[in-house]
Amino acid sequence: xxxxxxxxxxxxxxxxxxxxxxxxxxxxxxxxxxxxxxxxxxxxxxxxxxxxxxxxxxxxxxxxxxxxxxxxxxxxxxxxxxxxxxxxxxxxxxxxxxxxxxxxxxxxxxxxxxxxxxxxxxxxxxxxxxxxxxxxxxxxxxxxxxxxxxxxxxxxxxxxxxx
Amino acid sequence: xxxxxxxxxxxxxxxxxxxxxxxxxxxxxxxxxxxxxxxxxxxxxxxxxxxxxxxxxxxxxxxxxxxxxxxxxxxxxxxxxxxxxxxxxxxxxxxxxxxxxxxxxxxxxxxxxxxxxxxxxxxxxxxxxxxxxxxxxxxxxxxxxxxxxxxxxxxxxxxxxxxxxxxxxxxxxxxxxxxxxxxxxxxxxxxxxxxxxxxxxxxxxxxxxxxxxxxxxxxxxxxxxxxxxxxxxxxxxxxxxxxxxxxxxx
Amino acid sequence: xxxxxxxxxxxxxxxxxxxxxxxxxxxxxxxxxxxxxxxxxxxxxxxxxxxxxxxxxxxxxxxxxxxxxxxxxxxxxxxxxxxxxxxxx
Numbered sequence: 001x002x003x004x005x006x007x008x009x010x011x012x013x014x015x016x017x018x019x020x021x022x023x024x025x026x027x028x029x030x031x032x033x034x035x036x037x038x039x040x041x042x043x044x045x046x047x048x049x050x051x052x053x054x055x056x057x058x059x060x061x062x063x064x065x066x067x068x069x070x071x072x073x074x075x076x077x078x079x080x081x082x083x084x085x086x087x088x089x090x091x092x093x094x095x096x097x098x099x100x101x102x103x104x105x106x107x108x109x110x111x112x113x114x115x116x117x118x119x120x121x122x123x124x125x126x127x128x129x130x131x132x133x134x135x136x137x138x139x140x141x142x143x144x145x146x147x148x149x150x151x152x153x154x155x156x157x158x159x160x161x162x163x
Numbered sequence: 164x165x166x167x168x169x170x171x172x173x174x175x176x177x178x179x180x181x182x183x184x185x186x187x188x189x190x191x192x193x194x195x196x197x198x199x200x201x202x203x204x205x206x207x208x209x210x211x212x213x214x215x216x217x218x219x220x221x222x223x224x225x226x227x228x229x230x231x232x233x234x235x236x237x238x239x240x241x242x243x244x245x246x247x248x249x250x251x252x253x254x255x256x257x258x259x260x261x262x263x264x265x266x267x268x269x270x271x272x273x274x275x276x277x278x279x280x281x282x283x284x285x286x287x288x289x290x291x292x293x294x295x296x297x298x299x300x301x302x303x304x305x306x307x308x309x310x311x312x313x314x315x316x317x318x319x320x321x322x323x324x325x326x327x328x329x330x331x332x333x334x335x336x337x338x339x340x341x342x343x344x345x346x347x348x349x350x351x352x353x354x355x356x357x358x359x360x361x362x363x364x365x366x367x368x369x370x371x372x373x374x375x376x377x378x379x380x381x382x383x384x385x386x387x388x389x390x391x392x393x394x395x396x397x398x399x400x401x402x403x404x405x406x407x408x409x410x411x412x413x
Numbered sequence: 414x415x416x417x418x419x420x421x422x423x424x425x426x427x428x429x430x431x432x433x434x435x436x437x438x439x440x441x442x443x444x445x446x447x448x449x450x451x452x453x454x455x456x457x458x459x460x461x462x463x464x465x466x467x468x469x470x471x472x473x474x475x476x477x478x479x480x481x482x483x484x485x486x487x488x489x490x491x492x493x494x495x496x497x498x499x500x501x502x
Contacts, residue, residue, distance in 0.1 A: 038449070
C-alpha cells in the first residue's frame with residue numbers, strides 16, 4: 001500500500017462514509033446535497049486509487065461518476081421538488097456543502113496533476129475536476145431554485161412537479 | 164401443500180445448498196494468492212489476439228456465447244416491461260406540462276448532455292483497450308439523453324426521442340451480435356469465433372471482432388434503456404387511467 | 414494485514430449499505446440508500462482492482478436505478494391520489 005492508496009482509503013473512510021450517512025438519514029433537504037457531496041468525494045477516491053494502483057485506465061471510473069453523480073442529484077431535485085420546497089434546507093448548510101465540494105476537488109486534483117506531469121492524462125484529470133466543480137455548483141443552484149419555485153406556488157406544490 | 168411440508172422442502176434446499184457451498188469454499192485458493200490458473204490462461208489468450216483489456220477478450224471473444232445470453236436477458240426483460248407498461252384501453256394520455264427551469268440548471272444540462280454522450284461513446288469505443296465496453300457505455304449514453312428530462316422537462320426529451328426508432332435500434336443491436344457471430348460460420352469457423360484480423364496491439368481497431376461486438380451491445384443497451392425509461396416516463400407523466408379526471412393535473 | 418484494510422473498509426461499507434437498503438421501508442428513502450449501495454459496491458470493486466465491474470455498477474446504480482424507483486413512486490402516488498378522490502365523491 002502506498003501513500004496514494006492510503007490517502008484514497010482515508011478519504012473513503014473519513015469523507016465518503018460520513019457524507020453517505022448524511023445521505024441515508026434525515027429529511028430530503030439534507031439528503032440531496034449530501035448525495036452530491038458523496039459522489040464528488042467518491043470520484044476523488046477513485047482518482048487517488050487509480051494513481052495508487054498505477055493504472056491510469058482506472059481514471060475512467062472517476063470520469064463516468066463525475067457526470068453521472070450530478071445527474072443523480074438533479075434527478076432527485078426534479079422528482080422530489082415538492083418535498084424540498086416543503087422543508088427547504090438551511091441556506092448556510094447548503095453553502096457549507098458546496099464549499100466543501102469546492103475545497104476537496106482542488107485539494108486532490110492539484111497534487112495528482114503534479115504527480116502525473118504534462119500529457120493526455122493531465123488534461124483528463126483537469127476535465128474531471130472541472131466537471132465535478134461544475135456539477136456541484138449546478139446541484140446547489142438547482143436545490144435553491146426548487147425551493148424558490150415551491151414557495152412561489154405555495155399551496156399547489158403537490159401538482160407542480162408532474163411535468 | 165401444507166405449511167409444514169413447505170418448511171421441510173425449504174429446509175432440505177437450504178441444507179443442500181449450504182453443504183455444497185461449504186464444500187466448494189473449502190477447495191477455493193486463498194484470497195489474494197499468486198496462483199491464478201484461469202487468469203494466466205485468459206491473459207495469454209487475450210494477448211495472443213491483440214486485445215489489451217483481458218476482460219473484454221473474455222466477454223466478447225473467449226466466452227462470447229455467455230455474453231449473447233446476457234444480452235438476450237436484457238433484451239427479453241425490456242420486451243417484457245414494454246408489454247406490462249403499455250397503454251391499455253381504459254387509459255389515456257394527457258400532454259405533459261412544461262416545467263419551470265432555473266436558467267443555470269438548463270445551461271448545465273445543455274453543456275453536460277454532449278459531454279456525457281461523448282464519454283459514453285468513448286467508453287464503448289475503448290472497450291477493448293481500457294475498462295468499459297458496450298454495456299457500461301450504452302448506459303451512460305442513455306442517461307445522457309435523459310438529462311433533458313431531469314434538468315429541463317419531458318417535452319424537451321420527447322423532441323429528440325422518437326421511441327419507434329430506438330425500438331428498431333434495440334432489435335438491430337441484438338441482431339447485429341448474432342449476425343457477427345454467424346459471419347464466423349461463413350469462414351468455416353465455429354459460431355462467434357474471432358475471425359477478423361487482430362490488428363495492431365493497443366490501437367482502436369485491435370481485437371478483431373471484439374470492437375464490433377462491443378458496438379452492437381452498446382447500441383442494444385443504449386436503445387433498450389431509452390425504450391424502457393420511455394415506458395416508465397409515459398406511465399409516470401402522461402398516462403392516466405380512464406376514471407381519473409383531468410382535474411388530477413391541476 | 415495492512416494490505417487488506419482498504420478492502421475490509423469497502424466490504425463493511427457494502428454490508429452496512431445493503432442492510433440499510435433492506436431495513437428502510439419507504440421507497441423514496443430507499444432510493445437514496447440503494448444509490449449509496451451502488452456507490453459502495455463500485456468502491457469495493459475498484460479496491461479489488463475490477464474496474465470493468467465498477468463501471469457497470471456506477472452506470473446502473475448512480476442515476477438509472479433511482480430514476481426508475483422514483484418514477485414508479487410517482488405513478489403509484491398519482492393513482493392513489495385519484496382513487497382517494499373517487500372515494501370522496
